[in-house]
Amino acid sequence: MKTSDFGKWRSFFWPIHRSELKKFLPMFFIFFLIAFNYNVLRSYKDTIVITAAHSGAETIPFIKLWAVLPSAILFTLLFTRLSNHFTREKVFYITLSIFIVFFFLFAFILYPSQELLHPNNLADKLQHLLPDGFKGFIAIFRNWTFTLFYVMSELWSTAIFSVLFWGFANEVTSVDEAKRFYGLLTFGGSVAGIFAGYAAIHFSRNLFIPWLPYGSNAWDQSILFVSCTIIIGGLLTMALFRWLNTKVIGPSEKHSPPREKIRMSMRANFSYLARSKYLICIALMVFAYNVAMNLVEVVWKDQIRALYPNPSDYNSYMGQVIFVMGIIASLAGLLTTTKVIQRFSWTTCALIPTAIVACTGIFFFQFTFFPNHSLAWLNGLVNISPLMLCVTFGSIQNCLSRASKYTFFDATKEIAFIPLSNESKLKGKAAIDGVGSRLGKSGGAAIHQGLILMLSSVAASIPYVAAIFLVVILIWGLSVISLGKQFDVLVAHKAKLNIPEKDPVLKEST
Numbered sequence: 001m002k003t004s005d006f007g008k009w010r011s012f013f014w015p016i017h018r019s020e021l022k023k024f025l026p027m028f029f030i031f032f033l034i035a036f037n038y039n040v041l042r043s044y045k046d047t048i049v050i051t052a053a054h055s056g057a058e059t060i061p062f063i064k065l066w067a068v069l070p071s072a073i074l075f076t077l078l079f080t081r082l083s084n085h086f087t088r089e090k091v092f093y094i095t096l097s098i099f100i101v102f103f104f105l106f107a108f109i110l111y112p113s114q115e116l117l118h119p120n121n122l123a124d125k126l127q128h129l130l131p132d133g134f135k136g137f138i139a140i141f142r143n144w145t146f147t148l149f150y151v152m153s154e155l156w157s158t159a160i161f162s163v164l165f166w167g168f169a170n171e172v173t174s175v176d177e178a179k180r181f182y183g184l185l186t187f188g189g190s191v192a193g194i195f196a197g198y199a200a201i202h203f204s205r206n207l208f209i210p211w212l213p214y215g216s217n218a219w220d221q222s223i224l225f226v227s228c229t230i231i232i233g234g235l236l237t238m239a240l241f242r243w244l245n246t247k248v249i250g251p252s253e254k255h256s257p258p259r260e261k262i263r264m265s266m267r268a269n270f271s272y273l274a275r276s277k278y279l280i281c282i283a284l285m286v287f288a289y290n291v292a293m294n295l296v297e298v299v300w301k302d303q304i305r306a307l308y309p310n311p312s313d314y315n316s317y318m319g320q321v322i323f324v325m326g327i328i329a330s331l332a333g334l335l336t337t338t339k340v341i342q343r344f345s346w347t348t349c350a351l352i353p354t355a356i357v358a359c360t361g362i363f364f365f366q367f368t369f370f371p372n373h374s375l376a377w378l379n380g381l382v383n384i385s386p387l388m389l390c391v392t393f394g395s396i397q398n399c400l401s402r403a404s405k406y407t408f409f410d411a412t413k414e415i416a417f418i419p420l421s422n423e424s425k426l427k428g429k430a431a432i433d434g435v436g437s438r439l440g441k442s443g444g445a446a447i448h449q450g451l452i453l454m455l456s457s458v459a460a461s462i463p464y465v466a467a468i469f470l471v472v473i474l475i476w477g478l479s480v481i482s483l484g485k486q487f488d489v490l491v492a493h494k495a496k497l498n499i500p501e502k503d504p505v506l507k508e509s510t
Helices: 008-013 018-050 059-085 088-110 120-129 132-142 144-172 175-203 218-247 266-274 277-307 311-343 346-369 376-382 386-417 422-455 459-496
Strands: none
Touching: 018 059, 018 144, 018 175, 018 218, 018 277, 018 311, 059 088, 059 132, 059 144, 059 277, 059 422, 088 144, 088 218, 120 132, 132 144, 132 422, 144 175, 144 386, 144 422, 175 218, 175 311, 175 386, 218 311, 266 277, 266 422, 277 311, 277 346, 277 386, 277 422, 277 459, 311 346, 311 386, 346 386, 346 459, 386 422, 422 459
């Protein structure tokens, strides 16, 4: 089925055949729920860590390097073991259940007992013994339950978003369907960001319910509300995924007779990736994006902490950013993404996020490094402090960059996997999405950590961060161009050999 089957307006806004709705709609709502939880957690994980006692934005690089990266490696090992013994459907349920159980335990056991569980006395002694540059590392240890919350929130995007959902979608979707489906799926994720932003703002309104036997202030109760929201969203996701697998996706698609059981190990996955130039280019894309965004975000969040030291105010502001980001990404997904992917080459579409992140990042670093010079005219015009203006420009950069990620970056990256063999898809995604993205974030974190240890603060490291940012952008662009050439050759080769795309088998309606 091709887009030429539709009229002009339908091909632009809704290129879905009626017979495909029973597969597309469940996938859409599953993606919506996963994206909603992801965006809510993205706001809260930063707030709970950055505004914690004796903490700040400098804690984030330490967490990403010393906590998130090892956890991502452990998750990849777990996913590999589970994939070797269970079907993809069962792996989905097991993994999602782990997250649901954790957020239940955090809301009802870990967070209420933080004063008992956090080793504040020992952390105070370490603070006096070690240099100021180790403040972030000590904060990880001091507020270890918050660190665990941050790690699980980060792993949600890796485990549920990238590996499980997109791995499933790529398995049951052809290239032609992906060009029509994925733009709308990312649109659903962007709409979820709007709802998640509103939820974060609503939960942060300093509304304390006296009769609710939880917490001593509004922020404590907001932790309960958001945890329950995540749990409910996770349960609904499992229910929809079960319905999709039992009522829509046929057994012949989930267990194709000619397809051999692919045994995986972490070492074999990375060895397989290292031998494939195609997969290396995808890995470089993912790595470079995450490094670039991490380099910018730590600087930006350090400024937000200075402007909004109260956790409720900080989280409310982050909710507003996510809300606006969702609107921008939704409009982009609805009006441009699907049509652009259908009309232009893969390379052109994949370079759009690179250009947006590069341009907005350069402007942000200029405004941050030269606030009095770059913003003097605007400060006099609107009578706003340079700090507020820098935070605002950082928010604009984050909104545009993240919106391009949720629309063009995610869609083009997943489309790049589709022409590959089943072995390449499974092993490549496990290595790239399981650990590659974490290596990117941890790479950015390692850069910040080294600079903080040498210079003692985020602000002092900004010029060096900006220079490294430009190098990373160059690597990203070159990897996209190289991958685009290989993608076109692979698709053309399959077409020349008349190799049909996988056409997922759907169960007949009863």
